[in-house]
Amino acid sequence: MAGVVPAMKSGFLKRILDRAEKIDKDSILDYMKQIAQERDLLVLMFDNMSEGTLFVDEEDMVVYVNQSARRILGLGDGPATPEMSMRRVLGHQDIYEFCKRMLEQDRVNFFQDYVFHYNDETRFLKINIIPLIKNNESYGTLYLFIDETDQRRQEQKLREAEKLAALTTLSAGVSHEIRNPLNSLSIHLQLLKRQLAKSGAENSEIDDTIGIFQSEIKRLNDVIETFLTAVRPSQPQFRLVRLYDLVTETLTLMEPEFGENRIQVTLHEEGDWPLVHADQDQIKQALINIFRNSVEAIVSQSAETRDDKQDQILIHMFRDGETVALTIADSGVGMDSNDARRIFEPYFTTKPKGTGLGLMIVDRIIREHQGTIVAHSHPGEGMRIRIDLPVAAETPRQLEYGEAKRHE
Ligand code: ADP
Ligand code: MG
Numbered sequence: 566m567a568g569v570v571p572a573m574k575s576g577f578l579k580r581i582l583d584r585a586e587k588i589d590k591d592s593i594l595d596y597m598k599q600i601a602q603e604r605d606l607l608v609l610m611f612d613n614m615s616e617g618t619l620f621v622d623e624e625d626m627v628v629y630v631n632q633s634a635r636r637i638l639g640l641g642d643g644p645a646t647p648e649m650s651m652r653r654v655l656g657h658q659d660i661y662e663f664c665k666r667m668l669e670q671d672r673v674n675f676f677q678d679y680v681f682h683y684n685d686e687t688r689f690l691k692i693n694i695i696p697l698i699k700n701n702e703s704y705g706t707l708y709l710f711i712d713e714t715d716q717r718r719q720e721q722k723l724r725e726a727e728k729l730a731a732l733t734t735l736s737a738g739v740s741h742e743i744r745n746p747l748n749s750l751s752i753h754l755q756l757l758k759r760q761l762a763k764s765g766a767e768n769s770e771i772d773d774t775i776g777i778f779q780s781e782i783k784r785l786n787d788v789i790e791t792f793l794t795a796v797r798p799s800q801p802q803f804r805l806v807r808l809y810d811l812v813t814e815t816l817t818l819m820e821p822e823f824g825e826n827r828i829q830v831t832l833h834e835e836g837d838w839p840l841v842h843a844d845q846d847q848i849k850q851a852l853i854n855i856f857r858n859s860v861e862a863i864v865s866q867s868a869e870t871r872d873d874k875q876d877q878i879l880i881h882m883f884r885d886g887e888t889v890a891l892t893i894a895d896s897g898v899g900m901d902s903n904d905a906r907r908i909f910e911p912y913f914t915t916k917p918k919g920t921g922l923g924l925m926i927v928d929r930i931i932r933e934h935q936g937t938i939v940a941h942s943h944p945g946e947g948m949r950i951r952i953d954l955p956v957a958a959e960t961p962r963q964l965e966y967g968e969a970k971r972h973e
Contacts, residue, residue, distance in 0.1 A: 578600065581596055608645060611629070611631040611645075612631050612632045612633075612645070614631060614633055615633055615711075616633060616709050616710065616711050617630075617631060617633040617634030617635075617636070617637040617638060617708075617709065617710030617711070617712070618630070618631045618633070618634055618707065618708070618709055618710075619631075619634045619651070619654075619707070619708040619710070620705060620706075620707050620708075621651045621705050621706050621707075621708070622704075622705040623703060623704075623705055625650050625651050625652070626648065626649070626650055626651070627646075627647050627648075627649055627650070627651050627654045628646065628705065629645055629646055630643075630645060630647060630654060631645065632645075633710075634708075634710055636712075637688075637690065637710045637711075637712045638655065638657070638660065638710065639657075639683045639684065640654065640655070640656065651664075657681065657683065659681060660679065660681055663679060663692075664692065664694060664708060667692075667694050668694055668696070668706065672694070673694045673695065673696055674693070674694070674695055674696075675693060676691040676692065676693045676709075676711070677691065677692055677693070678690070678691060679691070679692050687714075688712065688714045689712075689713045689714050689717045690710055690711065690712060690713065691710070691711040691713055692708065692709070692710055692711075693708070693709040694706060694707075694708055695707040695708075695709065733796040736792075736796060737792075737793055737796050737797060740789045740792055740793055741793070743785075743789060744786065744789050747782055747785055747786055747789075748786075750778075750782055751779065751782050751783075751786075754775055754778055754779055754782070757775065758772075758775050788920070791920045791922050792922065794922075794926070795911070795922040795925055795926050795929075799847065799929075799930075799933070801843075801844035801847055801930075801933050801934070802844050802846075803842045803843060803844055804842070804843065804844070804845065805840050805841075805842060805957055805959055806840065806841060806842075806843050806845055807838040807839075807840060807841075808838060808839075808841050808843070808848070808882065808889055808891060808954060809834060809838035809882060810838075811843065811845055811848050811849055811852065812832065812852065812880065812882065812891065813832070814849065815849045815852040815853060815856070816830060816832065816856075816880075818849070818853070819853065819856050819857075822856075822857075822860055823860070823878075826860055826863065826864055826876070827876060828859075828860060828863055828876045828877060828878060829875060829876065829877040829878075830877065830878045830880070831877065831878070831879050831880065832880045832882070833879070833880065833881045833882070834881075834882045834883075835882065835883045835884070836883075836884070838882070838889070839884055839889050839956040839957070839960040840956070840957040840959055840960045841889060841934075841954045841955065841956065841957050842934070842955075842957050843934055843954070844930075844933075844934075847930045847933075847934075848930065848934070850926070850930065851926070851927040851930045851931060851952075854923040854924065854926060854927050855893055855924075855927060855950055856878065856893070857923070858923060858924070858948070859878050859893065859895035859897055859948065861897075861916065862895055862897025862898050862899070862947070862948060863876045863878075863895060863896060863897040863898075865897070865898055865916075866897065866898055875896070876896055877895070877896050878893065878894070878895045878896075879892075879893075879894045879895075880892070880893050880894075881894075884956065885953065887955060887956055888936075888953040888954060888955055888956060889953070889954055889956055890951060890952070890953050891951070891952045891953075891954075892949060892950065892951045892952075893949070893950045893951075893952075894947060894948070894949040894950075895947045895948055895949075896947045897947050897948060898944070898945070898947075899942045899943055899944050899945055899946045899947045899948055900915070900942045900943075900944060900948070901942075901943075901944055902941070902942060902943060904942075905940050905941060905942040905948070906940075908924050908940055909924050909925055909927070909928040909938070909940075910925065911925045931952055931954075934954055934955075935954070935955050936952060936953055936954040936955065937952070937953045938950065938951070938952045938953075939951050
């Protein structure tokens with residue numbers, strides 16, 4: 566690089582060149598070694614910068630392009646000193662023309678936004694064009710590229726999350742406001758009933774009507790109550806726990822429900838359990854919602870089909886790389902795979918008295934735990950839900966999957 570770049574002619578180098586005739590061979594070698602070291606250091610520095618840099622001489626030849634510029638501009642692998650024109654190095658006609666236009670219009674020495682597309686992807690760049698001039702002499706142009714794509718995407722996500730939070734706060738507020746007049750309606754209905762009884766005007770028709778009013782009010786109240794539980798922002802209290810313990814505790818809790826419906830529950834686990842950061846109550850709530858859906862799916866099958874096979878819920882736990890996976894499969898009615906994709910949507914329900922909020926809450930809880938949840942199903946083949954949660958870094962080595970057992 567030193568041989569090509571006029572800007573690299575430091576004072577030191579210039580002095581040597583002026584005296585070149587008088588210097589002996591060994592000293593020249595020493596000087597060259599020193600220059601090579603300096604050059605390596607510079608290249609190392611530039612290659613480790615996260616900003617893309619591209620230096621072009623007066624003839625529009627690329628003298629130097631660092632690794633980050635190659636990555637940001639999608640130029641692929643190639644030498645740091647390509648000895649090619651800028652137009653050829655860049656390949657993308659648009660970005661080349663943008664740079665030239667800005668240079669001509671003297672729009673230099675500040676970062677400008679540039680949006681470009683490659684590999685079906687939109688990338689947001691900041692480009693700074695810096696003409697290198699010393700003593701009125703031009704040495705070429707330095708281009709700096711900063712990739713802001715990830716940052717922009719994060720900001721976008723944050724904005725969406727804020728919007729959603731504002732919307733849920735608003736709707737939670739409105740629901741809360743509806744609950745108060747509902748309660749007062751309910752109280753006044755009771756009063757009315759009592760007054761009618763006192764005045765002797767009560768009859769069974771009026772009684773029925775009041776009964777309908779009361780049950781409708783109760784239904785509305787229930788809808789609001791479930792909605793509020795679903796949208797109320799929760800603050801998970803993360804603790805280091807074993808997912809295994811949470812599962813077994815939830816199973817014990819639901820034992821009567823399984824027994825009453827003659828459902829056999831089997832838990833397969835592989836090895837010892839890695840730790841996870843989790844809010845115990847929330848994870849248990851999520852598991853209860855899932856198990857309850859399984860019970861409902863099994864019970865909703867017609868009596869004949871139910872007798873044919875053993876009703877069961879199969880649970881598997883295993884470590885999968887950096888996550889611990891939990892799958893819950895039931896022998897219930899199952900559903901169309903297109904519908905199965907929608908089960909986490911709020912208010913999606915196929916049950917006459919369903920709320921369609923159970924799995925939305927589950928989804929929110931799992932996401933708050935940095936985990937993922939997916940559902941697979943086919944009609945008549947039951948439902949299979951898989952949850953993946955990140956394994957906590959604090960998991961002791963000997964507790965990792967299978968290891969403790971293997972060493973016994
Ligand atoms: P809800 O239970 O109130 O309907 P959920 O959000 O818990 O609401 O479930 C949404 C829908 O997903 C259910 O109505 C049902 O159609 C479907 N679903 C959930 N779990 C299962 C399951 N284990 N088997 C079959 N369908 C299920
Ligand atoms: Mg449910």
